[in-house]
Amino acid sequence: MFKKLAAFVFGASLISSAAAAFGLTTSGSSFIVDTDGGLVFTVNSSNGDVTSMKFNGIEARALFLRSHIGSGIGASCSWVRTGNDNNYIKITCTAGSLTQYYVARYKDPAIHMATYITAEPSVGELRFIARLSRSAVPNGHPNAAIVGGTAIEGSDVFKVGSQTRSKFYSSRQFIDDQVHGVTGSGVGVFMIIPGTGYESSSGGPFMRDINNQGGDVQELYYCEFCLLSLNSGHTQTESYRMGLHGPYALWFTSGATPSGSIDTAFWSGLGVNGFVPTTSRGRVTGKASGIPSGFASFQSVGFSNGAAQYWARTDSSGSFTSPYMKPGTYTMTLYKVELAVASQSVSVSAGGVATSNIASKEANPAVIWQIGDFDGTPRGFLNADMIEWMHPSDSRMHGWGPITFTVGSAISGFPMAIFKTIGPVTVRFTLTSAQGGARTLQIGTTLAFAGGRPQVVINGWTGPAPAAPSQPDSRGVTRGTWRGNNNMYTVNIPSGVLTTGSTVNVLTINVISGSSGDMFLSPNFVFDALRLY
Numbered sequence: 001m002f003k004k005l006a007a008f009v010f011g012a013s014l015i016s017s018a019a020a021a022f023g024l025t026t027s028g029s030s031f032i033v034d035t036d037g038g039l040v041f042t043v044n045s046s047n048g049d050v051t052s053m054k055f056n057g058i059e060a061r062a063l064f065l066r067s068h069i070g071s072g073i074g075a076s077c078s079w080v081r082t083g084n085d086n087n088y089i090k091i092t093c094t095a096g097s098l099t100q101y102y103v104a105r106y107k108d109p110a111i112h113m114a115t116y117i118t119a120e121p122s123v124g125e126l127r128f129i130a131r132l133s134r135s136a137v138p139n140g141h142p143n144a145a146i147v148g149g150t151a152i153e154g155s156d157v158f159k160v161g162s163q164t165r166s167k168f169y170s171s172r173q174f175i176d177d178q179v180h181g182v183t184g185s186g187v188g189v190f191m192i193i194p195g196t197g198y199e200s201s202s203g204g205p206f207m208r209d210i211n212n213q214g215g216d217v218q219e220l221y222y223c224e225f226c227l228l229s230l231n232s233g234h235t236q237t238e239s240y241r242m243g244l245h246g247p248y249a250l251w252f253t254s255g256a257t258p259s260g261s262i263d264t265a266f267w268s269g270l271g272v273n274g275f276v277p278t279t280s281r282g283r284v285t286g287k288a289s290g291i292p293s294g295f296a297s298f299q300s301v302g303f304s305n306g307a308a309q310y311w312a313r314t315d316s317s318g319s320f321t322s323p324y325m326k327p328g329t330y331t332m333t334l335y336k337v338e339l340a341v342a343s344q345s346v347s348v349s350a351g352g353v354a355t356s357n358i359a360s361k362e363a364n365p366a367v368i369w370q371i372g373d374f375d376g377t378p379r380g381f382l383n384a385d386m387i388e389w390m391h392p393s394d395s396r397m398h399g400w401g402p403i404t405f406t407v408g409s410a411i412s413g414f415p416m417a418i419f420k421t422i423g424p425v426t427v428r429f430t431l432t433s434a435q436g437g438a439r440t441l442q443i444g445t446t447l448a449f450a451g452g453r454p455q456v457v458i459n460g461w462t463g464p465a466p467a468a469p470s471q472p473d474s475r476g477v478t479r480g481t482w483r484g485n486n487n488m489y490t491v492n493i494p495s496g497v498l499t500t501g502s503t504v505n506v507l508t509i510n511v512i513s514g515s516s517g518d519m520f521l522s523p524n525f526v527f528d529a530l531r532l533y
C-alpha cells in the first residue's frame with residue numbers, strides 16, 4: 001500500500017516538474033490557463049469571452065472589452081486536460097450551432113483556436129476579434145489606424161488628418177495572409193492562419209479580408225466571413241461553408257513576427273468536431289501550362305467545392321502540389337494572376353495523390369491594340385497601386401477624371417475604375433487602312449458596384465447596353481478591393497464605324513446602371529484590360 005502510494009506520488013511529481021506551471025485553475029467563472037510559455041490567458045466560462053491575455057506580465061487585452069467571435073457568442077464552456085502526456089488544455093465553448101475551441105499547448109505562447117459551425121451563425125459575421133490594449137500594442141497596420149478620425153463613408157472609412165484610413169485597408173489576399181499582428185514594447189500579438197486554415201472560408205485565394213483596426217482599442221482579426229457576411233453584405237462571391245474553421249492561433253512574442261508554419265497535427269488527438277487529420281486527406285499534383293511566360297511567376301491553382309477551398313502557387317515551370325485536402329470532388333481552376341483561364345474536375349481520396357495537369361484555355365486573339373493585361377486585376381492603371389490602401393477620395397490619389405487616354409501612351413494614365421457621376425473615359429486611336437472594317441472590342445472588368453457596366457460610343461455609334469453583371473451586392477472599390485467576379489464585355493463594332501488613316505477614332509466608355517449614387521458610391525466598375533481586334 002505504502003509502496004504503491006509512493007510510486008504514484010513519484011510519478012505525479014515527474015509529470016508536474018516536466019510541465020512546471022502548465023495548467024488551468026478556476027476562479028469563479030474564470031478559467032485561468034498558464035501555458036508555461038510566457039502567456040497566461042483567461043476565458044470566462046459563462047460566456048466564452050477571453051477576458052485576459054498576459055504575456056510576460058504585460059496585459060494585452062483592452063480594459064472593459066473582451067475578445068470573442070462576432071459580437072460575443074454567449075457560450076458556456078467546459079475544459080479538459082488531455083492529449084500527449086496531458087500537454088494540452090482544451091476549452092470547449094458551445095452556443096447553439098457554434099462551438100469555439102481554445103487550446104493551450106504546453107510551452108506555446110499562444111491560444112490555439114478553431115471554430116465549428118453547423119449553421120450560419122446568428123452572430124452575423126464569423127470572426128475572432130482580439131480587442132487589445134492600445135497602450136500595450138500601439139503599432140498596427142498604418143492604413144487602419146483610425147484614432148482621431150472622422151467617418152467619411154459608412155461607419156468604417158475615416159479621414160485622419162489628410163489621409164483616409166479603414167480596417168478594410170489592412171486586408172491582404174488569403175493566399176498571402178498567414179501571419180498578421182500588432183506590436184508594442186516587449187510584446188507582439190499575431191494571428192496565424194497556418195496551412196489550410198482558410199479551407200472553410202469563402203471567396204477563393206484572392207479574397208481579401210480585414211486584419212486590423214487601430215482605434216481606441218487595437219483590434220486584431222481572424223476573419224472567416226467578415227466581408228462575406230450576409231449581414232454586412234461585403235463582396236461575397238460564393239456561399240458560406242460550414243464545418244470546422246481554422247485551426248488558427250493567437251501567438252505572442254516579444255515583438256518579432258513568428259513563422260506561419262505552426263504545427264496543427266495535435267488537433268487530431270483532441271476530439272474536436274470536424275477536424276480532418278492529414279492521414280485522412282489527399283493531395284493533387286500536376287503541371288499548369290499555356291500561361292504566357294511573362295506571367296509564369298504569377299500563376300496558381302485553386303480547388304473548391306461546397307465543403308472546402310484550397311490553393312497552391314505553381315513554380316515558374318508550372319508544377320504545383322496542393323495542400324492536404326479533404327476527400328471529395330473539386331472544381332480545379334487555373335489562375336493567370338487573378339483571372340481564371342481553365343477549370344476542370346478533380347477527385348481527391350484519403351491518402352491519395354491525384355495527378356491533374358491543367359492547360360490555359362484563354363483566347364489569345366491577334367490584337368490591333370490592347371490597354372493593360374487581362375489578368376483579373378487593374379494593376380498598372382492609374383491609382384491601382386494605391387486603391388488597396390486608401391479611399392479613392394484620398395488626396396494622395398491622382399484625379400479620377402473624366403480622363404482622355406491615347407492608345408500607345410503609358411497605361412498608368414488609364415483609370416483603374418470609372419464612376420457614373422465622375423464621367424466616362426475617352427480613348428483615342430488611329431488605324432491603318434488594313435485595320436478598318438468590322439472589329440471586336442473587349443472590355444474586361446474585375447468588380448462592379450450598383451450594377452455598373454460599360455456602354456461604348458465610338459465615333460457617334462452607340463454600342464449595345466449590356467445586362468447588369470452578376471457581382472457582389474456591396475460597396476466595392478471604396479473598401480480597398482478590386483476582387484469581385486471577372487466579367488468580359490464584347491462589343492461587335494460593325495463595318496463603317498471605325499475610320500482609318502490620320503482621322504482619330506474616339507471611343508467613349510460610359511458607366512450605365514439603373515441605380516444612382518454620389519461620386520465614388522455612384523455606379524462604377526474596375527477595369528482589367530481592353531483590346532481591339
Ligand SMILES: *[C@@H]1O[C@H](CO)[C@@H](O)[C@H](O)[C@H]1NC(C)=O
Pocket residue numbers: 029030044045046047051
Ligand atoms: C462572465 O460572463 C458572465 C455572463 O456574461 C458575466 O455576467 C460575468 O460578469 C463575466 N465575468 C467576468 C469576470 O467577465
